[in-house]
Amino acid sequence: METVLEVENLSCSIDTADGPVKLVDNVSFAVRRGETLGVVGESGSGKTMLVRTIMGISPKAATVSGRVVLDGVDVLTLPKKERRRRLGAGIGMVFQNPMTSLNPVVPVGRQITEGLRYHRGIGRQEARARALELLELVGISEPAARLKQYPYQLSGGMRQRVMIAAALACDPDVLIADEATTALDVTVQKQILDLIKEIQTSRNMSAIIISHDLGVVAGRTDQLAVMYASQVVETGATADVFRKHRHQYTSALLRSIPDIEAEIHTKLATIPGSPRRNTPDVVGCRFAPRCAAATEKCHEDDPAPEFSEGSAEHWYRCHWPTPLPDGSTGMRLAKAGRE
Amino acid sequence: MSTAVAPMSDVDTTSAKPLLTVDNLVLRYPVRGGYLEAVSDVSFQVARGETLGLVGESGCGKSSTGRAVMHLPPPTSGNVTLGGQRLTGLPRNELRAARRRMQLIFQDPVSALNPRRRVRDIVAEGLTIAGVAREAAQEKVTEMLRLVGMDIDIVGERRPHQLSGGQCQRVAIARALVLQPELLVCDEPVASLDVSIQGQVLNLLEDMRTELGLSMLFISHDLSVVHNISDRIAVMYLGKLVEMAPSDTVTRKPAHPYTRALLDAVPSHRDTEDHGTTLRGEIPSPMNPPSGCRFRTRCPIAQDKCATVVPELREIAPGQRVACHFPLHGDHDAAA
Incomplete structure (x- = not known):
């Protein structure tokens, strides 16, 4: 096309x-x-x-x-x-x-x-x-x-x-x-x-x-780009980003939305802190200060775009990508990860 | 000095009677050329420790209902009873005292807080007005800020513009809860917050409810949010309640065609191509509501009867009440 x-x-x-x-x-x-x-x-x-x-x-x-x-x-x-x-x-x-x-x-x-x-x-x-x-x-x-x-x-x-x-x-x-x-x-x-x-x-x-x-x-x-602090942090076919999201921010975002099909009074997953603005001195991953999986590396090295396995279009900027689901949908996977 | 924030002696805390009873609430605003009826004959109850969600689109009267419950302004007619005390018709000073038992949280947390005051004073204001001594008030403020996840040593001296939207909403919640209200009316408390912050505030409200035994009237346009936090959900359309049932019943087995349409319109966060049916048209003017059932002009299954007979709110299944002649399940309205 x-x-x-x-x-x-x-x-x-x-x-x-x-x-x-x-x-x-x-x-x-x-x-x-x-x-x-x-x-x-x-x-x-x-x-x-x-x-x-x-x-x-x-x-x-x-x-x-x-x-x-x-x-x-x-x-x-x-x-x-x-x-x-x-x-x-x-x-x-x-x-x-x-x-x-x-x-x-x-x-x-x-x-x-x-x-x-x-x-x-x-x-x-x-x-x-x-x-x-x-x-x-x-x-x-x-x-x-x-x-x-x-x-x-x-x-x-x-x-x-x-x-x-x-x-x-x-x-x-x-x-x-x-x-x-x-x-x-x-x-x-x-x-x-x-x-x-x-x-x-x-x-x-x-x-x-x-x-x-x-x-x-x-x-x-058809395609989806997830933005955080002025960067595209993950992009790919919409279905892939929803079901096989790799970036920690994407998966945290999906988990934090109340699911109308879940039990009532379910504790929501949250992302601590608030979104950061880009400042001149920013180093490392933009999401690191709020990320549960962040390590020292994340605070020092800006992660380069990396393609998800088997895809020529789906890429993310994350040192510690979330694992691919085993055939199940990303949402189900996300739900299992709730507190 | 007395701690005026303790529940009043005439409050009925022992029986299983509902904390809040609203009977035939009507709220009319005078407008040029007549009246605008924002709330038409709305009745509901909220039990102690219960959260009742109130959903509907803009202009349906959900905020007006919340305001009328607080008597801000007092309803045009109908009764509001809080813990056995009838609020309607109370003299001004008694109403002021009674209002301490109900607190309100607004949509835009930044504009709801006085920009010139420090966080510690904002939270303490209600206590000061209630005549609580400075020392005691300070102690309560510290404790309440801690409860909503803030440290008074860090935020106490700050002013609202130095805080993020989520933090401001925490301050607003602390300000409301420091008076130990029995009822919290939340008017779109997360609508202006980012999703990542929305969860924090919803979890906080939920924690506060269980910890302090609060009752909540939770007003929102977002069915997913309401479903998450509420025990029961009431759906409003053009000033009237169209359906009221336990949360799971409303989302899984809705009986009113409007509830169904609203559910279909909630953007699903699952990546699916099926978006359900789309409702035609827009909400009619409340100045001149349709005859009979107010939803009939947009209803996919409306019949002649709907134009002439006003459907009453009636029970079609245990705990599920609906105002529709032709509900999606249960008996049809044979009597009327």
Whole structure:
């Protein structure tokens, strides 16, 4: 399958009084046409900074290195205008809070077609017709009336549908949903996730779904990258990461989620301490201070990516990887390890 | 000086009667053009040492229910009885005294704490107001912080912005528990925390419940979290209770179509392609709820009757009550 978006050794760092801090630390991945990549991590792990760096909207003071190859072109080397044209049309973005990412004083119809008119230079009439189509596509009833409405007149779920319509306007190759369903109720979240899947299938579009919630990416993504302290610490086919996870952080994270099928009042496995931020002086494994399996080596040596047995895609950065399960699912294994 | 935090003498601690009894609770807010009924005729009980989970989507009235139980604000009608003492209609000063027996924990721990005060003063505030002497209060604060896993020598002088979200929630829990309440109302206490921290706080609440014999009303939108911590679960939709049963029954054998839909919508942490059925539409406006059963506009199995007759909460299996004419199991509502 053809690779649509490839990110290679992407780093983004910013100078502080104590030295450069890495906001994105040497991240690489590839998204093939029609496939979905999930990116999970806790708050502050660098998920959003990764997206912003890819889109060329990292902070002004930041230093970016590495490659972002979209449809065979390394967009980071392009002049600003050209980069904007390629990224704006090739990648659609949906953000967490539709109320703040939509302009409150502009009717939604105009917001949906803004990108279309900018990138494709089409006229008012044609734009309106396209907006109607898009609203219908994302499942909004009475699209003609909605075009003239303002964001405050729509519910949270509807606003997110409008955001998706706007993101799809230019027929992007990749849709990036950055915590797109986090602010929504679970029943609406499911509608939106189903909608993204549906559109992806019908257009053979790729997607990157970014979430703090492992449940959102489970069963909905082909590849999964787990981020911790600005690094991807484990990545591979989603099924492998869930069932044959190797990194101590991945397995601790999976164990700490309450399991609705477990007994009530089950003690939850916890990860001590709180997520760390990358500082200039960081050495060794980023997760070592919170890791139950950490040894002296972990505090001194930064673990290099290592492939999991028998896989050319599944790799992790851990000196003491968790053993592979014997055919059983990772979740079952994780459960047996509970206190 | 007396330790005003001890349970009051008129509290009934011996009998098996429930600690909290809520009868026909109604909470209406005046809004332009009428009233918004946030809580409609909700009744439930919480036994001593029991945790009742209250789940539902945003706008379903779960927080309003928790607030009305605390009389913050007092309910529009209905009764709240805590350990034999009727709270509804109590004069202001008596209500203040009675409120000490119930404490509240909020969603956003950082904004729930006064940013200008030190942790030791934040935790001691309730005791100070209750008239506990400085020395005694300090001792209790130290002990309570220790119980929630914090060292007063390390965090005592800090202010909330110097702590992480999880630590702030620990301080909030310590502040609530230092008054030795009998009932803890937790309103989305882990919703703003990272998963790795969420577990720490849930385990702490669970430890506190068993250690101090607390009762809890645990409000959350997250069914997995509620299932883990609760003995029983009550499901709310548009201001009404639609189902109430032991936790395992709710998650394994739900009777209300809404409970089923909510369970299907919980993102499964198992990597499976099967995501169950998806509910149509969104929660209607509480200003103008649908006639009959309020869920009927989104219900996959609604029939004509659902539009005209309001389903009563009734028992369909031991301990399982549901407000549905056509529950997913058990007898259909033949009488109505």
